[in-house]
Amino acid sequence: MATQLLRRVLGSRSRQILSTTNPNPNLALPIARAFSSDITPITATLFPGDGIGPEIAESVKQVFRTAEVPVDWEEHYVGTEIDPRTQSFLTWESLESVRRNKVGLKGPMATPIGKGHRSLNLTLRKELNLYANVRPCYSLPGYKTRYDDVNLITIRENTEGEYSGLEHQVVRGVVESLKIITRQASLRVAEYAFHYAKTHGRERVSAIHKANIMQKTDGLFLKCCREVAEKYPEITYEEVVIDNCCMMKTKLLAKNLLLYWYAQLVKNPAAFDVLVMPNLYGDIISDLCAGLIGGLGLTPSCNIGEGGIALAEAVHGSAPDIAGKNLANPTALLLSSVTMLRHLELHDKADRIQNAILSTIAEGKYRTADLGGSSTTSDFTKAICDHL
Numbered sequence: 001m002a003t004q005l006l007r008r009v010l011g012s013r014s015r016q017i018l019s020t021t022n023p024n025p026n027l028a029l030p031i032a033r034a035f036s037s038d039i040t041p042i043t044a045t046l047f048p049g050d051g052i053g054p055e056i057a058e059s060v061k062q063v064f065r066t067a068e069v070p071v072d073w074e075e076h077y078v079g080t081e082i083d084p085r086t087q088s089f090l091t092w093e094s095l096e097s098v099r100r101n102k103v104g105l106k107g108p109m110a111t112p113i114g115k116g117h118r119s120l121n122l123t124l125r126k127e128l129n130l131y132a133n134v135r136p137c138y139s140l141p142g143y144k145t146r147y148d149d150v151n152l153i154t155i156r157e158n159t160e161g162e163y164s165g166l167e168h169q170v171v172r173g174v175v176e177s178l179k180i181i182t183r184q185a186s187l188r189v190a191e192y193a194f195h196y197a198k199t200h201g202r203e204r205v206s207a208i209h210k211a212n213i214m215q216k217t218d219g220l221f222l223k224c225c226r227e228v229a230e231k232y233p234e235i236t237y238e239e240v241v242i243d244n245c246c247m248m249k250t251k252l253l254a255k256n257l258l259l260y261w262y263a264q265l266v267k268n269p270a271a272f273d274v275l276v277m278p279n280l281y282g283d284i285i286s287d288l289c290a291g292l293i294g295g296l297g298l299t300p301s302c303n304i305g306e307g308g309i310a311l312a313e314a315v316h317g318s319a320p321d322i323a324g325k326n327l328a329n330p331t332a333l334l335l336s337s338v339t340m341l342r343h344l345e346l347h348d349k350a351d352r353i354q355n356a357i358l359s360t361i362a363e364g365k366y367r368t369a370d371l372g373g374s375s376t377t378s379d380f381t382k383a384i385c386d387h388l
């Protein structure tokens with residue numbers, strides 16, 4: 001009954017929200033072609049990751065087994081020594097696995113703050129050219145938060161900007177960090193955002209920026225977004241300064257008209273549709289959006305790369321405070337795995353799993369502590385399997 005209700009409530013919306021169709025005609029999606037049959041097993045790379053990663057990855061494996069999803073996992077763990085070929089703890093073999101399979105699921109990977117080795121996440125994004133991080137953010141039926149009408153997508157440029165990893169000390173007491181914005185990467189992510197909007201029945205793309213201060217870098221990003229917007233006259237394009245986007249009345253440019261709109265994520269999230277932005281803003285805004293719908297434990301994402309690669313991942317980190325205690329909420333990684341299934345065009349399996357997750361949460365009997373419940377990771381996972 002709960003499943004039927006959810007299906008009615010979410011309908012096709014949930015399907016389009018979690019789909020990550022690649023917009024770039026030059027970046028074909030060989031996976032969908034090669035694995036149209038439900039019977040042929042598909043090999044996908046799995047990075048269980050650090051901290052709570054292995055526990056929530058186990059949930060995904062259990063749910064996939066119960067739902068008889070035809071996926072064989074090729075598991076790769078973070079190494080204990082730096083691999084000279086990747087200059088990080090990520091092994092070359094694990095990167096080759098993603099390149100070969102073109103599809104995968106990634107658990108959280110820990111990075112020491114302010115020192116130590118090259119970030120594993122940055123390495124993955126750079127090495128695999130994962131240029132767009134797509135994070136759907138929508139209110140879950142049956143789980144009450146301040147808003148029940150959130151339905152937006154953040155699309156974050158994933159390869160450059162403030163996260164270029166170019167930092168150095170100029171003289172003692174003065175350090176410099178380089179923010180790199182290129183025309184090529186900006187056009188690529190803007191193209192993805194507009195194509196996503198068009199193919200998912202979305203009406204508006206908002207470019208989030210701070211070009212009033214960072215005139216050259218964010219200015220170039222906006223210029224590229226405008227160029228792409230011209231190719232999509234059916235999609236309303238607007239530009240929103242990042243602080244206004246979070247909390248302020250703002251002025252927006254829509255189809256050459258100056259309009260006024262209360263575009264405030266924290267006060268009126270329903271005002272937004274698809275948001276596209278440089279790296280750092282995307283990191284912050286997408287976490288803010290996760291907070292609107294119940295927290296990091298619920299929010300999935302998918303990284304889109306050149307050559308048709310899709311690497312789905314939960315947006316949260318390794319949660320060292322609860323690691324190994326069977327307390328983690330596996331929903332974000334499970335919904336990320338649903339994204340992966342949609343990328344593979346295994347929509348029946350994706351629908352079943354998604355409905356089982358949402359029904360379990362809506363029912364309220366089994367919820368993990370972050371959602372106000374007292375269930376363990378394994379109890380919650382079992383409840384999902386029982387709903388399948």
Ligand code: NAI
Nearest residue numbers: 108109110111296297315316317318319321322328329370
């Ligand atoms: P975090 O997301 O790991 O934890 C923040 C808070 O949310 C903690 O209280 C944690 O217990 C809770 N939380 C996170 N995921 C949860 C889940 N699934 N269920 C229940 N509670 C959950 O962020 P933090 O503490 O800043 O980072 C820890 C490590 O993770 C760092 O090394 C960081 O670099 C890494 N990290 C990795 C990411 C990735 O691999 N994509 C993303 C963010 C952080």
